[in-house]
Amino acid sequence: MAGMVGVVLVGGKSRRYGRNKALELFQGERLIDRQVRTVGTLFSEVLVITNEPELYLHLDVTIVRDVIPGQGPLGGIYTGLLFAQGKSVFVTACDMPFVQPAVVRRMVQLAKNYDVIVPEKVEGLEPLHAIYSSRCLPHIEKMLDSGTLQVINFFPAVKVCRLSSEEIGQLDPQGLSFFNINTPNDMDRARELLAGLEESPRHGG
DSSP states (O other): TTTEEEEEEEOOOOOSSSSGGGGSSSSTEEEHHHHHHHHHOOOOOOEEESSSSGGGGSSSSEEEEOOSOOHHHHHHHHHHHHHHSSSEEEEETTOOOOOOOHOOOHHHHHHGGGGGEEEEETTTOTTTTEEOOGGGGHHHHHHHHHHHOOOGGGGGOOEEEEEEEHHHHHHHHHTTTTTTOOOHHHHHHHHHHHHHHSSSSSOOO
């Protein structure tokens, strides 16, 4: 989608996983490769934000080192916006293997009138599957300066559109979009989910 950049955040130390989960195999493909491939089908320009760029040089996309390391996802969003040079960014994490194009396309449709498009799940907002405009930059800078790293804390300062859980349910009936892999058990669960999807008859297109 022109005019917007896809950003894949490769998180910190994968402490709960025990090793770098971005390089773990899922369906014969590393998680990072799968996510870059998926995001690359939706956006012509893709950035991978990481503190260890040397691990991802095999990827045929732009690899960017965090501008301010150690600031968690907020720092990654900040870096993505800086390198997007005025364009909006769709941000996702490398450990969310079931990004649903229909959900992302709907978010892109809504983006022109807002600074942030964020899915609202039953459990709350999902800021790591969201769209951010360059107008968010000064507010993120202010948060980074003050050491406040919870992404949603700057939302009151900008124009936010929440994609309702009802609408998400229509676009992603299995509710897979926001499944993320934090532990080896999550990886097993992801494989089970995928096996279930492949076995279930598809309805509609």
